[in-house]
Every structure is written in C-alpha cells, then in structure tokens.
Amino acid sequence: MNLEEYKGVYVFAQQVDNEISSIAFELLGKAKDLAKDLNTEVTAMLLGSGIKGLADQLAEYGADKVIVVDDPELKDYRTEPYAHALASIINQYKPEIVLVGATAIGRDLGPRVSARVATGLTADCTVLEIGDFPLQAMPGQEQLHNQLLMTRPAFGGNTIATIACPYNRPQMATVRAGVMQKIDPIKGAKAVVEEFNPGFTPDNKYVEILDIVKSVVDTVDIMDAKILVSGGRGVGSPENFKLLEDLAEVLGGTVSCSRAVVDSGWKPKDLQVGQTGKTVRPNVYFAIGISGAIQHVAGMEESDIIIAINKDADAPIFDVADYGIVGDLNKIVPKLTEALKAEIAASK
Amino acid sequence: MKIVVCVKQVPDTKGGVKFNPDGTLDRGAMLTIMNPDDKAGLEAALRLKDQYGAEVTVVTMGLPKAEEVLREAMAMGADKGVLVTDRVLGGADTWATSTTLAGAIRNLDYDLIITGRQAIDGDTAQVGPQISEHLNIPVISYAQDIKIEGDSVIVERQYEDRYHVVKAKMPCLITALSELNEPRYMTPGGIFDAYKADITVWGRADLKDVDDANLGLKGSPTKIAKASDKVRKGAGEKVTLDPDEAVSYIVDKLKVKHVI
C-alpha cells in the first residue's frame, strides 16, 4: 500500500428516505477543518436511489465534490449494496480519510467496509484532529506527520483514548452524532458532482427487506433542543415529571431524562441522555434529581450551562454543574416555573 | 441447527479502569463480567435452541482467564466452549480481533453466528460486522427480534426511528442488542456441570486461513496514541438555599446568561 496515493477527506453522506441526515452536515463541517489542515478537498459520498438532487445541499454545507451512486439497489439501507458501493469508491478514489456517522447505519456500514478495504476504523469519535504519531518524537520510531488523530471515550465514559491509523489508508472513523459543528450553509454553493457506478450483482448477502415499520411516536429530538429539562430517579415518579414538563414549557425547552428513568419505564429510551443514550449539547441543561453517574455526564457535559438541583450535596452532578443548588426539587421547580412565567410576561 | 455465539469477558466498569504502560488495557487488574450485549446474544441463541433445537457453541478470545465466561455460558445452557488464547493475539484492535475470531469460526460448522452489538469496554460495535465480512456471509446488526423460517432468519433490525423486518439466508451473522431479551440465570447444577465439561483451547496454530500480519498488536491497523482517565470540566458554584432564594438565584443566572 502506497500511502502517498491516498488524498482527500471523504464523508459518507447518510440519507434516509431521500432526506440527508443531520450527521452528514456535521461531518462535512469537521471535514472542512481537516481538509484545510491537510490542504486538500472535501468529498461527500452520496448513496441511494433517486438522490442526485440532494448534491447541492451537501455543497452548501461544505462539500467541494459529491460522488453520487444512484441505484435502485440502494433505495433502503442494506449492508451489502451500501458496503459494496462505499468500498468501490474507496478503491477507485483512494481517499486519505473517510468519516462515517456513528448511527445505526454507520456503525454497521463502517466496520463492514473497513474490513473489506483492510484498514482500521475508530468508532464513535468525539474529537478529530490532524497531528503527529507518535504524539511525541520517540527514539527508534519515525514520527509521522499529518495523521488523523481520533479521540473517543471508552469504558462507559470513564476513559478517553486517542487513536491513529498510521500505516493503513484510508484512516476511517465513525463520529458520534451531535458532537461536530455544521457550518452555516452557504446558499447557492455548488460542488463538482460525479456519478459513479460500481455495478451491483445481488447474491445471498443482499438481504431482503420484508417490511419497514416506522416509530409512530412523534417526539422532539432532544439532540436538537436548545434547552433541556432533564430528570433522574430523584424526580420520584413518572407523574412527578409534570413539574419538569411545566418548566420546560415556560422556557420553550424539552424534557429529557437519565438512564435510571428509562430503566424504571417512566420515559421512553429516545429521551435518554448519556453514554447509552444520546449526546446533547444544549444552551442550558437542567439536571433535576440526577445524581450524575459517569455514563450520564458523558452525554451532557458539553452543554453550555449546566444547572443542577439535587437534595444530596455530595451528588457527582455538582462536579460538572456550573450552578448547583442543594435542595428539594419538589419545592424549587414549581416555584421556578412560576417565577419564570412572571419574568417572561414582564419582559413582553 | 448449529449456532456459534461470540462472547467477551469485559471489565466491570463499576470497578474502575486500569492501563498498561503501553496504553492498552490491564485486563488482569479488573473485575470481569460477560459483556451484556453478548449475554443477550447468548440468550437469543438459547431461545432458538429451546424453540427449534440447536447446538450452541460459545467462542471467546482472551486471556486464559476468559475461560470463566465460557463456563458461565455453559451453565446457562450452551453446549460447547472454545477459548482462543495465545500470547501473539494480545493487544488486538477490532480488525485483528475479527480476523482471529473468523479464523477460529472457520473450523466450526455453523448456520448462524450471533455476537453482541458492542462490548462495554470498547463500545465499538465493529467486531460482529467485521467477522461477517471475513467469512463472506450476510450481517444483520442491531437485532431486536430473531425468528427462523426454513433456511432463513427473519430479524427485526433496529434503527433510530424505525425497524426493518429483514430476511436473510443462513449462514448469517446477527448482532444482538441487550434490549433483545432478559438473559436467563445459570442454574446451580449447570455451574457444576460446566466445570466438569471440556473446553476446547485454540492458539495461533489452530486458526484457519489467517495471516500473521493481521494478528495481535502488530496486526492492528489502529494504534493507541494516548489513553487516560477522562479530564472533566471543573465544578462551578454549589449553593444550599431555601426554595425562594434558590429560585431567584437561578432566575438571576439565566438573566446574566441572556437565556431569558
């Protein structure tokens, strides 16, 4: 493998139902930074059926070039045709870096493709940067420059590791949703669009989709919320979440929760913040009756402002809270809701 | 039907995490459990065994100590255990691990391979799909329900906002979610029987169609540049106030930060 042949930062532009997923734009934002450091271009790989028209959107979010594979085999996500298409692009175009969202699709596609093109893959990255490997020069080992350094939490958020893929190309990473910043879209931006046909020959690996069942619950995605009012086991009961819902309503926010709440069956899983739930970074995060287990903190510590209310003065949530109030949530939260109502009414 | 289940012995993250000087995990120094998603995969296999009749073989790669998870799996009802252990396999990333496990599985008969979605130590979710690629069989990740129909499996494959009902011809690999089921307990008698049973131990020489260049730390494309305990942002203010004071405190802060 001649590593020098591999050029450019490539992004898997995930679409579902011919709508580009938010993660694709986030990846483009990051790819632009990396491409700048490497003095190269950003290429989006757009796979699907009847999706050519989506290329302009990718351009607006930072793609210099879009490779389109448009084929009926790619209508709904299936591992094999997607892996075949992506691996074929990689073999043909030889990118230096390939970024894939750490979604239910990307975490299936990424490993399958990395195994096919025989390179390493670092999962669920939260930080990507260009640097040296090893980080410090070491005697007897050549220090390589312009490497992709991929940082990710492991062990339920207990540790972080920075990983490199120095001797194989492309350097592949899946990236956690909600972590990278999209750029402000540049209206009217255009990218070079190139169609690519890897040829599809269905075999036993082309599984059959018998049915697609969409969740009927139409809830706000907590990852998009600017203000989250999050409750833990300390809220006491599912009924008592009403207090949090009232507060969220006044502030135009959304209710989320800790794993303990989901485990107790009080709230659905899609409202769960944390290592095994969603990573959120709202402007304001209220942690109410949440003790702050490490796996929860891993999902919310990037929030701009964290306000914690807990009766236990030693709760670990206070170690990450900007403003921590030791007290009874049952007394404080209703009063806070009323006070904010009054404030907001007064300012109108 | 023959089912192979891959399980991993993982550190119980409640007990804290320790590293070797080279940045790899010091697995010997931590308490261990069977990885939860793998346990769900094993339970899924045992239910298929209960329902359709099957021979369940559990495979693990790890230190000799990893034999314990095989005994545990057998005490739950698995029929056979295979331990893949060899000094040259140590320090493997997901690529080298999947290469190794595929090399071991090539020696076995299987209709179905079940792995957990991901391990709680690495959280990568890569080894299952990569094994399927090495063995050139279909993969269905994130299974929330598994049924057998003739020579095919019918699986509910979970996504963020939907699930697909997917049909694949066996042999096939499925990755299981811990939400898939509630794993059964061992039985006391099963534990004693499991310790009487023979466990197959394979080393490097027993792996089929595997290149040395793809094994262990050396065969791992990804390299750890740095590993450490997570550095957290420091604590802010902490105050103990009566409810009315607490309310004005929060309102003030929200004003200062222009939230309201």
Added chain:
Amino acid sequence: MDFTLSKEHEMARSLFKEFAEKEVKPLAQEVDETETFPRATVEKMAKLGFLGIPVPKEYGGQGCDPLTYAMCVEELSKVCGTTGVIVSAHTSLCCDPILTYGTEEQKQKYLIPLAKGEKLGAFGLTEPGAGTDAQGQQTKAVLDGDEWVLNGSKCFITNGKEADVYVIFAITGTVEKRGRMTKEISAFIVEKGTPGFTFGTKEKKMGIRGSSTYELIFTDCRIPKENLLGQKGKGFNIAMHTLDGGRIGIASQALGLAEGALETTIEYVKERKQFGRAIGAFQNTQFQLADMATKVEAAQLLVYKAAMAKATQKVYSVEAAKAKLYAAEVAMEVTTKAVQLHGGYGYIREYEVERMMRDAKITEIYEGTSEVQRMVISGALLK
C-alpha cells in the same frame, strides 16, 4: 487446610447474589410490611432449581453439595430473611428426610416435584405442648386397615398452608424403654387437601413476616398406609437427624442476616455525617465494625464447616449445633449493633437494618433454641 472456595462455588455464589439483588431485594420491604408470602419469587427460584440444590439429579434436583445449598440460603437471607427460611424449611426439613428415609415410590411421587419446585414442602413436629421437649407430642396416628388416621395439631409451621407436602410426626404407640413407658413416634407424608387436614390461624410474627406460619389441624385425617416415612417408631430419630440438617440451613440464614446488616451499615457510615464528618471516621464506629466483621467471618467458617460435614460425615449434630448457636447469636448481635450505628434511622421501617434485627431473633429460637444447641454440644463433650 484450604479456605478458598472452588471456582464452582464462587460462581454459584455470584448466581445467588445476582438473583437476590435483582429479584428478592426489591420485594423484601413490601413482603415484610404486608406479611405476604413471596409466591412469585418462589416460582422463579423453582425454575432455577433453587428448591432442590442438594437433591440428586435423578430425583429432579441440582445434585450440588450442602455447601452450595448453604450459600444459597445465606445470599437470599442477606437481602430477605423470609425468602431464606422458605428455601431452608422446604429443602432441609421436607426434601431431605424424604431423600434420606423415603422409599423409592415416595421419592418418585414426592421428592421429584419438590426438588423441581413444582411443590413446596413443610415439616410439622412442634406442638403447643411440645417445643424443645419433642417427646411431649400429642398428635396420634392409628392404623385402620390400609390407612393411617391422624388426630391432633401442630403449631408454628413454616410454609404452612403454602406448602403442598408436609412431613408430620405423630405417636403410633408406646414402648418400654429402660423400664419406663415412652411414646413411640413415627413420621408421615401428608398432602395438602387431604380430608381432615386443615389450617388454623396464621401467626403474626415479630420478624420473617412474609413466611407463612400456620397451625396444622388433623381431624380424622386418613392417609394411605404407604405414606409412613421411614420405619414405624423411628420418628424421633428421623426428626432429630432432619433437624441437624435444618440447623445448617438456619445457621446460613442467620449468617446471611448478619452479613446483610454489616454490608448495609458499612455503606451507611460512609455517607452519614455528624459533627462535620462521616460517622465511619469515628473510632467507635470503626471498632464496632471490626468486631462485627470478625464475628461474621467466624460464623461463616462454622457454617461452612458444618455444611461440609453434612457432605462427608454420617453424623454432624455437633457441627450443626455449633454453627447454628454461634451464627444465630452473631446475627442478633450484629443486627442490633447495625441498628445502633444507624441511630434513629435504624429504628425506622424504611431502613432495612430494622427488619434484619427483627428477622434475626427467630434464628435463636426455631429448629432448636440456642439452649437446645448448648445441650447438644455439651452432651457430646460429657458423653
């Protein structure tokens, strides 16, 4: 001498511990508060083979040793004394005598469903006038054709009314012994639902309140002739030998209660603050805990030794008596100290040490009071 447990035993302990934490502990307070027999837990234990641990596999059991069984009762009792005694009474007092003295037919008919947990067992020896003095029995059994006819009553019967199979002791005649007429006692197997077999009132107890304790009443209760357990007239020996095994179960229960109280207290003293520091930082607390832990471990060694003796010796009365005597007294002492270290909170129902202290008391009383254990031990010394 090697004090380390085998890997099998370690794994079995982890199983019992996980089950106790997940399935038993969440119900313990409610079971106590509402005096409800934990039927659902018993069914779960049945499915996992916990109701036939020391019974051979050919009789539907798990084929494990008495130590594994003792560890099961211990781990259950750490979180719920009620659940511990249900398993102990069923296994030691009902399965064990049928296994030891039963005919092949009796084993097929009764032991297999008992060991599989399809049926629950109980044991009826105690009568209002015959506690420690087992010779004071009044219940009579008379052979009438092909049936035994039972008349009398038994009291304080654990698993009463909930159990399906009862090992019952009754007088079947008198014999001359060293020139004195003594009662001849025999053992019987009686099924729930047999006409003439009814239940009196449910006892309201200080502790182990979820266990079902009833009076059993026999009024012209006719059971088949073949339900005589062991030889006619050997009932007293059967009862005493059965209780030797039972005492290992109760000793394990007492041990579990002491361990549970100790563990709970260790957590509590780390968190509870007085005078600005955790109460665990005070030397009084530390020394109390040191004494508690030492006694708990000593009790564990005695209990495990007795369990091993049951596996390897024909007679293990003294080992069982010492284990029960010591473990029960340690349970009472440790739970009492645990309440004290919890202060006012220890006296409140919400804190589990309150329940543990109430549960512990019975271990000094049933299946032979501490005084009876001392009689057994000293009797062997002065023989």
